[in-house]
Amino acid sequence: MFQTLRRMMSPQDTLRIRCGACGREAAWLCGEAIARLGPDATPMDVRRRLRCGACGAAGQARISI
Numbered sequence: 293m294f295q296t297l298r299r300m301m302s303p304q305d306t307l308r309i310r311c312g313a314c315g316r317e318a319a320w321l322c323g324e325a326i327a328r329l330g331p332d333a334t335p336m337d338v339r340r341r342l343r344c345g346a347c348g349a350a351g352q353a354r355i356s357i
C-alpha cells in the first residue's frame with residue numbers, strides 16, 4: 293500500500309522538498325502541502341508533479357517529513 297500525504301503527515305508536520313538538481317529547498321506545513329498536492333498524493337506523485345522554482349528541473353524533488 294502506498295503512503296499518502298494524509299497518512300504520512302500529522303497537522304504539525306512540515307514537508308521538506310529539496311531539488312536534486314540545484315539544491316533549492318522549500319518547506320510546506322502539512323495543511324499547505326495537502327492544499328497544493330491533495331491528501332491522496334503519494335511521494336511518487338509529489339516527485340513527478342513538482343518543478344523547481346529556481347532551476348526548472350522536474351522530477352528531481354527529494355521529499356522528507
Ligand SMILES: [Zn+2]
Nearest residue numbers: 311314344347
Ligand atoms: Zn532546482
